[in-house]
Structures are given as structure tokens and as C-alpha cells.
Amino acid sequence: MASGPHPDAARPVTAPDFLLSRHTGSLRTQGSLRAFPDPADAALALRSGRCGLVVGAIGFEPDAPAALVEPDIVVRTDGPLEPPAYFRSLRTRARVVEELPSTEAHRRRVATAIAGIRAGGLDKVVLARAVRLLADDPIDPHAVCAALIDSSPSADGFLVDLSPAGGVHSGRILVGSSPELLVRRRGDVVECHPLAGSAPRSRDTSVDQAAGRALQASGKDAAEHAFVVDSLATALAPLCRDLQIPERPSLTSTREMWHLGTRIRGRVADPRTTALDLALAVHPTPAVCGTPTDEARRVIAGLEGRRGFYSGAVGWADAGGDGDWMVTIRCAEIDADRSGAIAWAGGGLVADSDPDDEVAETAAKLRTVLTALGAV
Numbered sequence: 001m002a003s004g005p006h007p008d009a010a011r012p013v014t015a016p017d018f019l020l021s022r023h024t025g026s027l028r029t030q031g032s033l034r035a036f037p038d039p040a041d042a043a044l045a046l047r048s049g050r051c052g053l054v055v056g057a058i059g060f061e062p063d064a065p066a067a068l069v070e071p072d073i074v075v076r077t078d079g080p081l082e083p084p085a086y087f088r089s090l091r092t093r094a095r096v097v098e099e100l101p102s103t104e105a106h107r108r109r110v111a112t113a114i115a116g117i118r119a120g121g122l123d124k125v126v127l128a129r130a131v132r133l134l135a136d137d138p139i140d141p142h143a144v145c146a147a148l149i150d151s152s153p154s155a156d157g158f159l160v161d162l163s164p165a166g167g168v169h170s171g172r173i174l175v176g177s178s179p180e181l182l183v184r185r186r187g188d189v190v191e192c193h194p195l196a197g198s199a200p201r202s203r204d205t206s207v208d209q210a211a212g213r214a215l216q217a218s219g220k221d222a223a224e225h226a227f228v229v230d231s232l233a234t235a236l237a238p239l240c241r242d243l244q245i246p247e248r249p250s251l252t253s254t255r256e257m258w259h260l261g262t263r264i265r266g267r268v269a270d271p272r273t274t275a276l277d278l279a280l281a282v283h284p285t286p287a288v289c290g291t292p293t294d295e296a297r298r299v300i301a302g303l304e305g306r307r308g309f310y311s312g313a314v315g316w317a318d319a320g321g322d323g324d325w326m327v328t329i330r331c332a333e334i335d336a337d338r339s340g341a342i343a344w345a346g347g348g349l350v351a352d353s354d355p356d357d358e359v360a361e362t363a364a365k366l367r368t369v370l371t372a373l374g375a376v
């Protein structure tokens, strides 16, 4: 990491062990009064008023331990977070030392999954790959998170100490900058902003604009997107009234990617349904899993193995029901000894997906977190 920390600024002692930065409002917390390895217990504690606030991360697999806590110290901010000068002054320098699996093996998995879709029984599946990184100097997770927030056009960023999940997760820190809102509740208003259908951006403005237009016109990407919107509509219908779902997705972007996104809005039918209840009801969407969900899960488990926290959800919910949950993508887990990290990226596959395009898409998605780790 660390070339020349800011000479006047010592490391803040109040560095949070959970943070979520969003342009609509942010949260930082420290400490843990109680941990919830089972998200259902956290949801129950919130609903019964035994707990005022829950923050943290839930995994992709339903039986994965969660890193959820009732925090001790809480600081809420209206807008996005402004990273402290100390963390901004640190430059992380990690390098990719291993592909998990190799790009060629991922391409073969993608081709296998597309063949499976064409054979029937599965409409969409999201396959991911990972890369392992090493750094010469210890990685400061807050410096990586500061870089993620600073390079996100909407100052999106998160950091979660995974220790509450126990076992191999102890001491590991999840950092990322997710553009995808799984679900948000404020008062009785519920919002989702699912993303699916992607294209890498380009430094060349005309190439970049053309890529965005092509994505908007792509039938393959519209189909990939529709599975996610349909799944959210079905999962939210029993929990919300006045659901408003635009007929067509619109184009949205990060620094690295174009995405198709749909802004879904509704009102909670029962005020006791918290943002965490809503997150657990819609997760995993076909933006990270597939359609039908169970078959997609089986294919992912067979080809990738267990994902853990990648493609889960990161966020918070309070006893009043409000909360924000982001899909855990564009992220990395930093090792407990801070010597390295592992980063993930995936993409949705449908019958007419192309393996080479899919490999390129994961490379482009990985750039968000690899840039913050100083690896590109």
C-alpha cells in the first residue's frame, strides 16, 4: 500500500467497521452490541423492536453465515461520505497473482452454461470469476474504500468487517462500490434499481456513446434484464401496493460500465415489513443468480462452488423499517493479515450470449475494484 501518508493527518481512530456511502445518504458505525449470523434472527429482532439498527452483509447462499451486527456507535450523513484526507493520501499497490479460474476456464464454463440454457430448463444464469491479489505493503481497507468512493460518479462505496460471520471470515474486510440498489425503504416508500444487461465503456467518446446505444437496442440484453424485473415484481407483489414498474429499462453508467436499469417504486403494504425483510424476500435476484432461481443456484454451485459474500447484499435497516441494501458486486475481500485480497465479477448469460463478450464484460467489471487496489 502506502506511499507517503498525508504528513499532517494521522490515521483517524474513529475509522468505522461498517460504512455505506450513497448520494442519497450514508451511514458509518463502530462496534457491535450483538452479532446475527442468521439474517432471519436480525430481521426478527428489528421487527420486534428488540434491536434499533442492523448493519452489515449477507451472503449469496441462503445458508451462508451473515456478518450482521447491532452497532454500538452510529453516524448518519445526509449525502455521500467524504473520505478523510489520511485515507485519500494512501496509494494501494496490489497486483493480480492468480485467476480463479483462468480466463480460458471461465470462458469454457460460460460456453457450458450457454449450451445448458439452449438445451432447456434454465433461462438465465449469472457466472462469476475471481482474481487473487497480493501487495508488498499491508493493505489499508479504508484507503481502498476511499479510492472506491472517490472514483464512483455517485460516491458509492461500502466497507464491512466480516468478523461477525466467524470462522474463515474473521478479520476479513469486504470493500466495494456497487451501483445496484437491491432495495431501499424510507417511510412507506420502497424502491429498487435492478441492473442487468451491460457493456464496457470506452475512453473514446464516440465509441463509448455507440456502446451505450447498442446496449439500449440489444434484444439479448433486454431479455436478460426482463428476468430481473419480473422476479422483483413477483417477490414484491405480496409485500407492496401501488407497484410502479417502467415498461422499458433506461441506460445508466459507472465509470467502467453501461448498464440497463429499471427504477421500481411501491409502498409497503404492512409497515412492520422492514428494509431487511424486503431484502431477504427479493434476494438473490436474477441479476446475480438466474431464472429459475433454484436451477440457476445448482448450476452456479456446480461450476463455481460457494461464493460467500460476493453477490449477497450489504446495507442497514432500522427498527422503524427504513434501510438501504446494495447488491454486493464490484467488490473485494481483504485478507485478515492485509497481505492480499480477492476480487470478483460476473455476468448474466442467456441463450444468445457470446462467451468472448462475457469474458470481456467480467474484465471490465473487475476494473472498478482493481483500480482502487492499484492493480491496473
Ligand SMILES: C=C(O[C@@H]1C=C(C(=O)O)C=C[C@H]1O)C(=O)O
Pocket: 126, 128, 180, 194, 195, 196, 197, 198, 259, 287, 288, 329, 330, 344, 345, 346, 347, 348, 349, 365
Ligand atoms: C454480477 C455482476 O453484475 C450484475 C450483472 C449484470 C449483467 O449481467 O449485465 C449487471 C449488473 C449486475 O446486476 C458483477 O458485477 O459481478
